Amino acid sequence: NAGVTQTPKFQVLKTGQSMTLQCAQDMNHNSMYWYRQDPGMGLRLIYYSASEGTTDKGEVPNGYNVSRLNKREFSLRLESAAPSQTSVYFCAALEFGTGLYEQYFGPGTRLTVT
Amino acid sequence: GNSVTQMEGPVTLSEEAFLTINCTYTATGYPSLFWYVQYPGEGLQLLLKATKADDKGSNKGFEATYRKETTSFHLEKGSVQVSDSAVYFCALSPFTGGGNKLTFGTGTQLKVEL
Numbered sequence: 001n002a003g004v005t006q007t008p009k010f011q012v013l014k015t016g017q018s019m020t021l022q023c024a025q026d027m028n029h030n031s032m033y034w035y036r037q038d039p040g041m042g043l044r045l046i047y048y049s050a051s052e053g054t055t056d057k058g059e060v061p062n063g064y065n066v067s068r069l070n071k072r073e074f075s076l077r078l079e080s081a082a083p084s085q086t087s088v089y090f091c092a093a094l095e096f097g098t099g100l101y102e103q104y105f106g107p108g109t110r111l112t113v114t
Numbered sequence: 115g116n117s118v119t120q121m122e123g124p125v126t127l128s129e130e131a132f133l134t135i136n137c138t139y140t141a142t143g144y145p146s147l148f149w150y151v152q153y154p155g156e157g158l159q160l161l162l163k164a165t166k167a168d169d170k171g172s173n174k175g176f177e178a179t180y181r182k183e184t185t186s187f188h189l190e191k192g193s194v195q196v197s198d199s200a201v202y203f204c205a206l207s208p209f210t211g212g213g214n215k216l217t218f219g220t221g222t223q224l225k226v227e228l
Binding site for chain 1: 118146148155156157158159160163165203207214215216218219220221
């Protein structure tokens, strides 16, 4: 039981390049989230998916797109990377509506845009 | 909007010292409150939670009480260990009993020395 997995762990991009961050969970949870973590700013929500087939913007969605491929997988795409997107990206999963309150986080992807 | 304010770090303590990390929040209604911990190189893990006023969350010797009158959720531990060295995040969810759509504080780094 791996929980939440993210690939890749590290990535370096040049400005203008594109890439997709992958996230998968094996806990059969309905809701999934993408956050970015920057020094001195805590975690900020980029996008979330309350259930399969739905996605919504969070606090900082500009420059990103997401796809909820199925119940297990939730990907984050940077179409044209910018240095301001240098950050650590975390995916999380939550079972909502059954009295469970915990978001389970993946280990993170450290992205550098030069 | 919702916000969470944490004391700045790093906090450096000797082993067996008493720990307090302050957290105050701004939110309408009846939010749920959480403390997450991030060990070096890892994702966040839920440490404890409280879903209504006067609730006390506790886990691994850590405690925090949901104080609606002072809008606070301070984290305490009576005797810290070196293994407690990590970054601690206070967070809130706007939904009573819910753990989704979290707003995080900026995090407080704790270093425990022998």
